[in-house]
Amino acid sequence: MPTFRDVSDIYENVRISRIVRHKIASHAIADMMRSSSKLFLMLDRGDSRQEEISRRLWVLRSSVLFTLLPFDDPAIALQQQMQDLASESSGLPDGASVIESLGNAIEAIAAGSSNPKHEWMQSQLDSSDGGEQTSVGVLVRLSGGRVPGWPPDAMARLQDVDDRITLIRSRTDLRSGLFERIVLPCACRNTSPSLLEEVVHSGRARTIDVLLYPEENFGVPKRMSLPDCGAFMGRLQKTIIEQETAEIPEATPSVDNWMNEAFWQRIHGGKRSSADNLVPANYVLFSDGTGTFFPANGHVPVLPSTGSLRDESDLRVARVADLSEGDLVVMRVGDSNFLLDETSDRIMKNDVGDNLVQEATDWKAALDALLITFSCDEIAQNLTDRGVRVSPSSIHQWAGPDVLGPATEKTFSNLICLLGERRKIALEGDALHHYAATKWKSLQELRGVRHRAGNLIRQELIQKLVEKFHHGVANLGDKTSVQIDGEMGTELLVLKVSSADQQQSFVQSSILGRLDDHRGNPWLG
Numbered sequence: 162m163p164t165f166r167d168v169s170d171i172y173e174n175v176r177i178s179r180i181v182r183h184k185i186a187s188h189a190i191a192d193m194m195r196s197s198s199k200l201f202l203m204l205d206r207g208d209s210r211q212e213e214i215s216r217r218l219w220v221l222r223s224s225v226l227f228t229l230l231p232f233d234d235p236a237i238a239l240q241q242q243m244q245d246l247a248s249e250s251s252g253l254p255d256g257a258s259v260i261e262s263l264g265n266a267i268e269a270i271a272a273g274s275s276n277p278k279h280e281w282m283q284s285q286l287d288s289s290d291g292g293e294q295t296s297v298g299v300l301v302r303l304s305g306g307r308v309p310g311w312p313p314d315a316m317a318r319l320q321d322v323d324d325r326i327t328l329i330r331s332r333t334d335l336r337s338g339l340f341e342r343i344v345l346p347c348a349c350r351n352t353s354p355s356l357l358e359e360v361v362h363s364g365r366a367r368t369i370d371v372l373l374y375p376e377e378n379f380g381v382p383k384r385m386s387l388p389d390c391g392a393f394m395g396r397l398q399k400t401i402i403e404q405e406t407a408e409i410p411e412a413t414p415s416v417d418n419w420m421n422e423a424f425w426q427r428i429h430g431g432k433r434s435s436a437d438n439l440v441p442a443n444y445v446l447f448s449d450g451t452g453t454f455f456p457a458n459g460h461v462p463v464l465p466s467t468g469s470l471r472d473e474s475d476l477r478v479a480r481v482a483d484l485s486e487g488d489l490v491v492m493r494v495g496d497s498n499f500l501l502d503e504t505s506d507r508i509m510k511n512d513v514g515d516n517l518v519q520e521a522t523d524w525k526a527a528l529d530a531l532l533i534t535f536s537c538d539e540i541a542q543n544l545t546d547r548g549v550r551v552s553p554s555s556i557h558q559w560a561g562p563d564v565l566g567p568a569t570e571k572t573f574s575n576l577i578c579l580l581g582e583r584r585k586i587a588l589e590g591d592a593l594h595h596y597a598a599t600k601w602k603s604l605q606e607l608r609g610v611r612h613r614a615g616n617l618i619r620q621e622l623i624q625k626l627v628e629k630f631h632h633g634v635a636n637l638g639d640k641t642s643v644q645i646d647g648e649m650g651t652e653l654l655v656l657k658v659s660s661a662d663q664q665q666s667f668v669q670s671s672i673l674g675r676l677d678d679h680r681g682n683p684w685l686g
Contacts, residue, residue: 171364191375193266228310304351307686331487350417431666439667448639450680521603527585
């Protein structure tokens with residue numbers, strides 16, 4: 162837990178924060194950037210072969226821009242990457258001269274051996290007095306999947322150079338302490354926006370050093386603004402930022418923008434626009450190479466970063482939209498609804514009777530009948546004309562088993578009236594309104610039962626987890642399986658988040674929570 166002094170230092174860092182761009186000259190890297198930009202503009206990414214060339218080009222380029230290792234390090238294999246790219250690009254119309262120029266630039270970079278960015282950072286460490294307040298954070302989560310230029314052992318090697326270096330792979334690492342400075346090894350155009358925003362604006366360091374080669378351009382993420390109020394006037398000053406002076410070729414940001422979207426499309430393939438029968442979702446990629454869609458407005462249980470679970474208060478429930486690198490997400494294996502159904506049945510049998518589900522949802526048969534002759538779009542438009550804004554995907558969800566029905570009584574009443582007008586419910590007038598009121602009451606009662614069931618399941622699962630981990634910090638890796646014995650009879654997975662797609666997708670509800678195996682996918686690196 163942060164001390165009062167930590168909080169005071171964070172506030173002071175935010176108040177006078179400074180971002181310093183360090184322009185590092187290199188003719189060979191400038192040549193590489195120009196050649197890679199030209200090649201990228203020539204490629205047709207609608208063609209699968211040229212898309213693969215684009216991916217390899219981005220990895221090669223990023224291996225140079227991201228890394229703090231010597232350029233001739235065999236672990237990053239720049240010349241081998243260039244040979245593979247040239248082989249893949251053979252026969253590319255008008256590409257031979259650009260490939261040759263790019264190859265010459267890569268050869269010159271590798272021949273130079275030393276890495277100017279690493280030398281800059283080492284000089285900063287050497288000039289420091291070595292006091293206890295000289296911790297330097299280095300952001301290393303620079304992209305989704307495996308980060309180019311950072312092979313598995315590179316991070317350990319960097320920390321071996323100087324124990325004052327802390328590698329920032331996640332928000333948890335960032336929040337682990339305060340730093341004299343935080344170093345961004347590149348322009349961070351492929352870094353998670355939420356992580357980059359917190360690195361720059363959370364006050365964990367007074368100085369943010371951004372290391373940039375020619376034609377790299379760092380865009381400072383916007384920070385939240387305080388309300389216009391006299392109480393806040395003069396409390397903060399603008400972050401001190403050096404002006405950007407380099408001219409950026411048009412293709413440079415285009416490469417990164419394309420890669421950011423192409424990466425997620427080749428991982429999950431979710432649609433970016435709404436359509437019938439699709440629900441909004443966010444994709445989360447885990448460190449073991451698996452991933453899944455969660456409901457966009459959903460919540461998931463998350464363990465503390467230490468893995469220690471003493472009681473229920475240690476298990477937080479996080480919004481899906483807030484999940485980030487390093488979070489330890491708890492998921493059930495297989496169909497998660499059966500526990501909810503069984504527990505709901507148990508509560509209804511004891512408290513409210515066995516027929517509540519039928520009483521609350523028998524109107525769904527009428528909606529199914531209407532959907533034979535009318536589309537979800539047409540029904541949604543009809544309800545909108547009645548003053549109730551409803552999406553077509555909501556209509557589809559109401560007809561299915563996963564969603565009980567509309568969330569508001571006004572929407573539900575208008576839906577029942579529509580079903581009556583279309584002769585799908587054989588009632589009219591006051592009888593129809595009474596039917597709607599009765600069904601709404603049953604629907605709310607059923608929701609209450611399922612809410613109680615959800616709480617009961619959560620308490621039972623937490624109790625089992627606490628029993629498993631009550632001895633202290635659990636040794637949790639990328640994936641930990643926890644078998645829950647007894648009545649629960651289920652398996653839990655504790656999965657570490659690698660990255661999360663912060664842009665919403667639209668998918669079939671049936672795939673929510675399904676674990677996809679991406680191991681071997683070249684887009685993961």
